[in-house]
Amino acid sequence: MANTGWDEFEIGAMLRTFEGEAGDIAGTLQEDRNYTQNSSFSASVADWRIEKPVFNKDFCIDCQFCWVYCPDLSIISRDKKMIGVDMDHCKGCGICVEVCPTNPKSLLMFPEKDDEEEVIAGWPEKEKKEK
Amino acid sequence: MSEMKKIKNLKEFSTSADRFEGANLLCPGCAHSIIVREVLNATNDDLVLAASTGCLEVCTAVYPYTSWDASWIHIGFENGSTAVAGAEAMYNALKTKGRLKQPERNPKFVAFGGDGASYDIGFQWISGCMERGHNMMYVVLDNEVYANTGGQRSSSTPIGSSTTTAPAGKVSYGERKNKKDMVSIMAAHQIPYSAQVAPNKWKDMVKKIQHGMAVEGPVFINAVSPCTTEWKFDPKDTMHITDLATDSLVFPLYEIIDNHELNITYRPKNVVPVEEYMAAQGRFKHLFKDEYKYLIKEWQERVDANWAYLQRREEARV
Amino acid sequence: MAFDKVELKDIEVWDGNFAASQAMRQCQIDVVAAYPITPSTPIVEGYGNMKANNLIEGEFVMVESEHAAMSGCIGAAAAGGRVATATSSQGFALMVETLYQASGMRLPIVLNVVNRALAAPLNVNGDHSDMYLGRDSGWIQLDAYCPQDAYDMNFIAFKVAEDHDVRLPCMVHQDGFMTSHTAQGVHTLDDDTAYGFVGEFKPMNDMLDFEHPVTHGVQTEEDWHFEHKARQHNDLMTKVLPKIQAAFDDFEKISGRKYNIVEKYDMEDADVAVVCMGTSVETAREVAGEMREKGIKAGVVGLRVVRPFPFFEIAEALKEVKAIAALDRSSPNGAPGMLFNEIAGCLINTPANPMLSGFVYGLGGRDLTKKHLVEIYTQLQANVDAGKLTTPQQQFIGVRGPKLSFL
Numbered sequence: 001m002a003n004t005g006w007d008e009f010e011i012g013a014m015l016r017t018f019e020g021e022a023g024d025i026a027g028t029l030q031e032d033r034n035y036t037q038n039s040s041f042s043a044s045v046a047d048w049r050i051e052k053p054v055f056n057k058d059f060c061i062d063c064q065f066c067w068v069y070c071p072d073l074s075i076i077s078r079d080k081k082m083i084g085v086d087m088d089h090c091k092g093c094g095i096c097v098e099v100c101p102t103n104p105k106s107l108l109m110f111p112e113k114d115d116e117e118e119v120i121a122g123w124p125e126k127e128k129k130e131k
Numbered sequence: 132m133s134e135m136k137k138i139k140n141l142k143e144f145s146t147s148a149d150r151f152e153g154a155n156l157l158c159p160g161c162a163h164s165i166i167v168r169e170v171l172n173a174t175n176d177d178l179v180l181a182a183s184t185g186c187l188e189v190c191t192a193v194y195p196y197t198s199w200d201a202s203w204i205h206i207g208f209e210n211g212s213t214a215v216a217g218a219e220a221m222y223n224a225l226k227t228k229g230r231l232k233q234p235e236r237n238p239k240f241v242a243f244g245g246d247g248a249s250y251d252i253g254f255q256w257i258s259g260c261m262e263r264g265h266n267m268m269y270v271v272l273d274n275e276v277y278a279n280t281g282g283q284r285s286s287s288t289p290i291g292s293s294t295t296t297a298p299a300g301k302v303s304y305g306e307r308k309n310k311k312d313m314v315s316i317m318a319a320h321q322i323p324y325s326a327q328v329a330p331n332k333w334k335d336m337v338k339k340i341q342h343g344m345a346v347e348g349p350v351f352i353n354a355v356s357p358c359t360t361e362w363k364f365d366p367k368d369t370m371h372i373t374d375l376a377t378d379s380l381v382f383p384l385y386e387i388i389d390n391h392e393l394n395i396t397y398r399p400k401n402v403v404p405v406e407e408y409m410a411a412q413g414r415f416k417h418l419f420k421d422e423y424k425y426l427i428k429e430w431q432e433r434v435d436a437n438w439a440y441l442q443r444r445e446e447a448r449v
Numbered sequence: 450m451a452f453d454k455v456e457l458k459d460i461e462v463w464d465g466n467f468a469a470s471q472a473m474r475q476c477q478i479d480v481v482a483a484y485p486i487t488p489s490t491p492i493v494e495g496y497g498n499m500k501a502n503n504l505i506e507g508e509f510v511m512v513e514s515e516h517a518a519m520s521g522c523i524g525a526a527a528a529g530g531r532v533a534t535a536t537s538s539q540g541f542a543l544m545v546e547t548l549y550q551a552s553g554m555r556l557p558i559v560l561n562v563v564n565r566a567l568a569a570p571l572n573v574n575g576d577h578s579d580m581y582l583g584r585d586s587g588w589i590q591l592d593a594y595c596p597q598d599a600y601d602m603n604f605i606a607f608k609v610a611e612d613h614d615v616r617l618p619c620m621v622h623q624d625g626f627m628t629s630h631t632a633q634g635v636h637t638l639d640d641d642t643a644y645g646f647v648g649e650f651k652p653m654n655d656m657l658d659f660e661h662p663v664t665h666g667v668q669t670e671e672d673w674h675f676e677h678k679a680r681q682h683n684d685l686m687t688k689v690l691p692k693i694q695a696a697f698d699d700f701e702k703i704s705g706r707k708y709n710i711v712e713k714y715d716m717e718d719a720d721v722a723v724v725c726m727g728t729s730v731e732t733a734r735e736v737a738g739e740m741r742e743k744g745i746k747a748g749v750v751g752l753r754v755v756r757p758f759p760f761f762e763i764a765e766a767l768k769e770v771k772a773i774a775a776l777d778r779s780s781p782n783g784a785p786g787m788l789f790n791e792i793a794g795c796l797i798n799t800p801a802n803p804m805l806s807g808f809v810y811g812l813g814g815r816d817l818t819k820k821h822l823v824e825i826y827t828q829l830q831a832n833v834d835a836g837k838l839t840t841p842q843q844q845f846i847g848v849r850g851p852k853l854s855f856l
Binding site: 009013015017018022025026027028029030033037038039040041042043044045048062063064065067068069070071072073074077079080086088089090091092093094095097098099109 | 141142143144145146147148149150151152153154155156157159160161162163164165168169174175176177191192194195196197198199200201330331333359365366367368369370371
Binding site: 004005006007009010011012013014015016017018021022023025038 | 553554555556616654659660661662663664665667669673675676677679680681683684
């Protein structure tokens with residue numbers, strides 16, 4: 001793309017999001033959309049992260065707090081269930097972990113290089129509330 | 132009229148297919164995109180969007196990428212409102228003339244702008260749009276500072292906040308003027324709906340956006356948007372700071388219908404002291420020195436007075 | 450059709466403003482967003498009056514500033530439809546930011562510019578300061594010399610600007626008061642013929658096509674900006690003039706009126722020539738005729754298209770001329786005038802080696818009299834007779850006080 005010459009793109013620096021007809025976008029999930037290379041959906045910000053959220057579905061109650069408060073559309077929810085984190089678009093802000101209400105949390109931040117299976121195996125226990 | 136999207140609870144809301152995309156260039160933890168998602172996901176109708184120059188604009192449409200799944204336009208710093216008003220005028224013209232490509236669609240016209248673009252440089256343009264009665268919604272992403280250019284004061288910057296153009300220093304406690312009351316100013320344009328919203332109260336947000344999209348005429352929405360970079364807090368704490376903003380009543384949530392019916396839409400069970408809200412942010416750090424502590428007290432008094440004022444207006448239905 | 454058509458007389462007595470309003474009505478514009486300013490106000494008033502009397506079906510949005518007028522036009526044009534407005538002077542200056550945005554986004558907006566001086570000192574009368582201010586903005590600029598031209602150039606403007614190979618906004622210039630407020634006989638087109646010439650608007654990259662969402666007005670930094678600007682310049686340089694010529698040819702077929710990218714009068718054998726724009730062209734033509742009676746082979750070259758600058762056409766028009774006067778109706782403020790520079794530029798690498806004199810005239814609506822033009826032609830002929838320039842290269846004419854000349 002960066003080698004594109006002046007005569008090789010649409011006039012007015014106009015960008016299209018979808019190939020062909022978009023259809024009912026509000027009723028079409030991302031995986032069923034035909035994005036162009038110009039949609040930032042096609043890009044990745046994974047290299048922004050220092051820490052990454054790891055999702056442990058064993059404790060998740062599908063409250064969707066992480067979905068609604070994720071600034072980067074990186075919480076994948078389908079049919080009212082939390083499925084996982086979109087690691088191409090997650091910037092590692094950690095909001096999802098902060099808003100997770102379960103005990104122990106269903107999302108925790110770990111260094112980017114950590115192995116996911118290992119951290120889930122070592123997931124913290126339920127915290128006892130002091131009375 | 133199209134049917135309003137049914138959003139009973141968060142699980143139902145989570146089935147929304149977002150029309151805003153990730154891998155935008157907003158800072159990690161930026162509230163702008165949380166607000167944008169809540170606004171866009173409040174409807175299934177087609178959208179025609181505009182943004183004034185600012186964080187949202189420069190982070191979502193940097194060639195060759197766009198983060199928008201609906202038609203979107205940016206012209207300049209001051210005229211996001213007028214851009215969408217022009218598009219709305221064209222929609223009306225083509226509707227009258229029978230030239231719409233998809234006449235069965237029922238688009239909503241929404242413009243976004245930061246507080247700099249809205250309270251300051253674009254103030255006149257928004258005023259014009261509100262006065263003329265375009266069928267559009269203007270949403271301010273209010274982070275109380277020119278964040279995109281590195282943290283200069285705007286007329287939304289509150290007293291005591293340290294900004295790069297009104298910094299705290301040896302003889303300065305930072306910003307000396309209190310922020311402009313844009314919701315009231317816009318309501319005074321006799322528009323059908325103006326409201327203040329916050330992304331933590333997503334249900335209140337969705338209700339107000341849906342109300343705003345359902346009414347005929349211009350709608351003004353002021354959304355508090357905590358800025359991790361300029362308010363100086365950890366990106367993970369965005370929602371915590373937003374909670375403090377709404378629960379300290381620094382950002383009370385209310386709506387004004389037809390400039391005479393004010394409704395408070397959120398009453399915190401436990402009101403948080405303003406000091407707590409301020410202490411959580413680096414931009415107010417200097418106010419905790421002994422010589423400036425009176426400002427925190429004054430802040431609390433101002434917030435209390437404003438809350439009392441809103442309640443009086445609500446009771447009096449004015 | 451929900452709106453009423455108008456039965457025009459073959460010849461109507463219109464000033465330039467009303468001629469522009471009528472052309473705008475006949476083009477069936479979808480959105481006009483406008484703000485009043487002297488001397489272009491009557492265009493907007495005339496249009497508003499037509500709207501109030503059901504002669505216009507499109508939207509007419511009276512906004513709160515010229516900046517908002519062009520902003521609204523940009524939003525409307527990006528949404529996908531025919532868009533136009535009008536302004537002058539300070540209003541034009543306020544619009545300048547958005548002019549670059551309109552052209553950079555390749556939106557075919559038509560802007561009637563009723564030329565007026567720029568303050569300070571404040572002045573409501575006609576000179577070309579606003580036209581010159583817009584000359585690097587990436588717009589096409591057409592110049593009208595009289596109300597008839599102001600009417601006709603509007604049709605040309607829509608036709609060319611909206612062409613999918615062009616997609617660039619277009620200004621139609623007319624002189625403040627001298628054209629805008631001077632009533633003359635204007636040969637009209639009937640409503641159907643006029644609309645038939647510009648045709649139904651054909652959308653492109655339109656925001657209101659919900660099946661094809663588009664993003665307009667992106668940011669491009671050092672990795673992309675240059676290519677986009679180069680593309681725009683390329684299209685201005687290579688595509689626009691042929692389209693204008695084609696539009697002129699088509700327009701002649703329906704109107705019988707022939708326009709040229711460069712208008713030449715008495716130029717076949719001219720030794721001396723004045724190059725100018727606007728109402729000055731007509732005055733110069735009259736004086737050239739009188740000079741010919743005195744034995745001076747005088748001619749006139751008028752720019753019909755200011756941007757893109759008709760480089761080769763001007764060079765061709767002037768190739769046999771021995772002495773040329775470039776008349777600039779805008780203070781260059783520290784440089785030779787625009788026309789002087791452009792003419793010098795298009796002749797320098799050619800075999801032609803004329804003497805070129807620049808004249809700054811008519812600022813703030815000061816009349817350009819026949820006497821001034823006689824002086825200019827006489828000077829040019831003196832240069833021809835002497836075989837060299839006998840005066841400084843830049844002179845002010847019609848200004849009180851000691852003779853003002855430079856370079």
